[in-house]
Amino acid sequence: MLVFRQLFDPTSSTYTYLLGCSVSKEALLIDPVFEQARRDAALIGELGLTLKWTLDTHVHADHVTGAWLLKQRLGSRIALSAASGAAGADRLLQDGDRIEFGRRALEVRSTPGHTSGCVTYVLDDESMAFTGDCILIRGSGRTDFQQGDPRALYRSVRSRIFALPENCLLYPAHDYRGLTVSSVIEEKTFNPRLGGEVGENDYVGYMKNLDLPHPKKIDEAVPANLRCGQPGNAAGVPAEPGWAPLRFTFGGVWEVEPHWLEEHLSQVNVLDVREPAEFSGPLGHIRGATLVPLGELAAKAGDLPKDKPIVAVCRAGSRSAHATAILQKAGLADVANLPGGMLRWRAENRPVEGGTA
Incomplete structure (x- = not known):
């Protein structure tokens, strides 16, 4: 075939x-x-x-x-x-x-x-x-x-x-x-x-x-x-991002793997784009994450800290993929998505704050 x-x-x-x-x-x-x-x-x-x-x-x-x-x-x-x-x-x-x-x-x-x-x-x-x-x-x-x-x-x-x-x-x-x-x-x-x-x-x-x-x-x-x-x-020659081992998807999104993020949390700003009830809900959230729901992100993108790269996260990785496009449009270059979101993070037994066992 x-x-x-x-x-x-x-x-x-x-x-x-x-x-x-x-x-x-x-x-x-x-x-x-x-x-x-x-x-x-x-x-x-x-x-x-x-x-x-x-x-x-x-x-x-x-x-x-x-x-x-x-x-x-x-x-x-x-x-x-x-x-x-x-x-x-x-x-x-x-x-x-x-x-x-x-x-x-x-x-x-x-x-x-x-x-x-x-x-x-x-x-x-x-x-x-x-x-x-x-x-x-x-x-x-x-x-x-x-x-x-x-x-x-x-x-x-x-x-x-x-x-x-x-x-x-x-x-x-x-x-x-x-x-x-x-x-x-x-x-x-x-x-x-x-x-x-x-x-x-x-x-x-x-x-x-x-x-x-x-x-x-x-x-x-x-x-x-x-x-x-x-x-x-x-x-x-187009430069490749050097702040993490990123993967570029056919959908046009940079992604970073959960294991790298867990080991380098202090070097990035984690941006959670779920709703407040999800952030404090059963899946919990990644330590140190900042909550900005996706619907508010465009208006608040200019207020986000720019001292570190941003990794966006949501429940399954789709909203956060869209969040990376919003952030790039706002002029933030070092941005990546967490594929699989909190579902994958929890399935791989990575540490969270809040949530249920």
Whole structure:
């Protein structure tokens, strides 16, 4: 069985695709985004997968790839087209290559036109293809920079993508309207640039008259992506919180384990966001905790002490997870949630004040 997730970066409207083998738990990511590496790593960990490869469909001009950063954090390897001109990859791909992950594999199809190094990744059973910026949903990638060539792109789509089974699902690298997936038959029939009876000269004329502005991040993104996403200096690497061994969840919350909190209570401020009756109720509360019910937290966040990091706690961990977002919005950076809340704390026989045996 295939593990499949479609992820989205709202800043660049980029789709990142996670594919995994459910038997071996090996996985790969297609078109990761630098700023989303923490999110992607969290999802991979929560699903129990091992990231073997990051793949880029081309050298992007609108965002920096997360390939290098994920390699540092998870030990994954980097692959992209040999025609991309990028340095620092572990594998430079040629047309027809296969990238294996467990019992599954992707086939590499060279589909130049948007850039000279564009490739499409086709799943082993030809049920899915990841087209990058070659063909978009009812559109196509632009061809006016980075060795773009409208004739090459037209031929790539017609000969390499439209040759796939008509029910093959097509997943692009971007969409700016919220569309998520198409199919070969849909694009062959309805794509206004490349489908139906549109000829090569029709397409070339269309693309040469788009008059689009250059991508905003092109001057930053292209040089970085030619290094597979490695920043030009250490300041470009996002810092990880150092005050505790925190875990970042796919839901976007930093968490700290109960055993660490018990051993370091004097080094943090524990914030209990339950109601007063719960704070003094059967579960009790953690020694030294400050009570601020969740409904009052936004108004009182500015009054909280800032001398130590804050660990938020509630009954089961859901309200306190929301509390961390409220605190971060209020400008408090060193904040974490206690997963499982007081239920877990008591189940692990950790000390409390009040409560019942």
